[in-house]
Amino acid sequence: MALGRIPAAVTAPFFHIAPARPGSFRWSGTRTLIFTAADPxxxxYATRYDVTIDATxxxxxxxxxxxPYTFSFTTPTLRLLQTTWSRREGRHDRPVVL
Known part of the structure; x- marks a missing residue:
């Protein structure tokens, strides 16, 4: 590609992601197609995405x-970092609060 030239928009009708996410594509070399979500x-969080590249x-x-080639990924999930417990009013006959 000549410097200063804006590349043509890349379409990938063979690419499917569920749940659907709007986004754009660009080539990195001749072997890698990069999908960038419109609002990454x-x-x-904690959402599984299934990606399919059609046989076409x-x-x-x-x-x-x-x-077809398929794979999936999951966005980061919540992780409990710390927990503590106590009894209401400090009494043994009260519920435990976590």
């Missing part, structure tokens, strides 16, 4: 993938 700062995907040379 607001991906919900082709290489730069025109070779078809042949069968």
């Amino acid at each position: 700062a607001h991906l919900p 995907a082709t290489s730069a040379r025109g070779a078809a993938l042949g069968r």
Whole structure:
């Protein structure tokens, strides 16, 4: 690509993500397609995403993938860092509070 030239928008009709997320694609070299969510700062926590690349995907040379490729990932989950307990009013006959 010539310097100063704006690359054409990349489409990837063979790419599917569920739950759906709007975003854009760009190539990094000839082997890596990068998907960037439209608002990556607001991906919900503890959410599993399933990604499918259809068998219709082709290489730069025109070779078809042949069968779908799937993978999944999960956004960070909550993690309990500390807990403490006490009895209400300090009495043994009261509920324990965590």
